[in-house]
Amino acid sequence: MRQTYDDLMRAVCFESFRTTPTIAELPDPVAPADGVVIAVEATGLCRSDWHAWSGHDDTVALPHVPGHELVGHIVEVGAGVREWTLGQRVTTPFVGGCGACEWCASGNAQVCPDQTQPGFTHFGSWAEKVVIRHADLNLVAVDDEIPAEAACSLGCRFATSFRGLHDRARLAAGETLAVFGCGGVGLSAIMIARALGARVVAVDISAEALALASRHGAEVLVDSTGLTPAEVAAEVVRAAGSAPAVTLEALGRADTMNAALLCLAPLGRHVQIGLFAGPPEAAIGRVISHELSFLGSHGMAAADYPALLDLVRSGALRPQDLVTRTITLEETPEALRAMDAGTHPGMTIIRP
Structure with missing residues (x-):
């Protein structure tokens, strides 16, 4: 059956490495049994995204949607997820553990041999929606009082x-x-x-x-x-x-x-x-x-976020102060290409 517009989402997508991405209408993602779908509130533009687009990461399959720093609200929950419900505001480490190996069991999901990474191992957050797998292990609750500009950077560079x-x-x-x-x-x-x-x-x-x-x-x-x-x-x-x-x-x-x-x-x-x-x-x-x-340092397991979040809540750490540019999905392809000449001072966030 032909999809209706309501079944589609906007996303930044590239068909081959080092070619300018386009704004595509892609099928809405579906939550796996152990995962969730998040409606993206804000997402970061990071040097790691440039590496993915440049073909430096062998986990990236084409076509591809980049993006690995995000904050948003859960809009679909897989049948096997126990700890999370619809509507919760969350972020996630850019490295997601499998939840079944010795490294995850020891609290070191950031080095899980079977890790998943949005924007690398599967479609990422430069989109209206994104899937996060093994949600019970890999999600972090975010207070409504924490600005999106602060929260979306906690998944990668700050963590x-x-x-x-x-x-x-x-x-x-x-x-x-x-x-x-x-x-x-x-x-x-x-x-x-x-x-x-x-x-x-x-x-x-x-x-x-x-x-x-x-x-x-x-x-x-x-x-x-x-x-x-x-x-x-x-x-x-x-x-x-x-x-x-x-x-x-x-x-x-x-x-x-x-x-x-x-x-x-x-x-x-x-x-x-x-x-x-x-x-x-x-x-x-x-x-x-x-x-x-x-x-x-390859990110941080979700279980280790409380100490970082405490610094943000206290005001001792204000990630939002580093945001120097906010762009749309439509402006993102050119911003990615411009990283060939270096990064933009401060942090850039994308509002889908």
């Missing part, structure tokens, strides 16, 4: 930065953190570090990005334009007055990662969040000689 600094690096009050790359992830890390009581050095080549970093808590700014990794590292130490205890790389570039490793104090901890298009060459000699810790 990944929070886990990287709070749980992986165990950043302590009074320590110095150097953040390399002051886009959405980097600015999230700066805000989180300040909420945790750390001192922050921001490193970028963009004066506008550094100005935003200063506005959101960075005490020391380093313009790395034209400098080698060794020169950037030396400038970070000079400007900060000492070598940082923790570094975080948010771009996915070998040169900035190595600058971060080269400036670390002995026994320092490096958090790698930026994704690489291919395997990078790393300053392994420095890692060995200074006994550095190299830590990845």
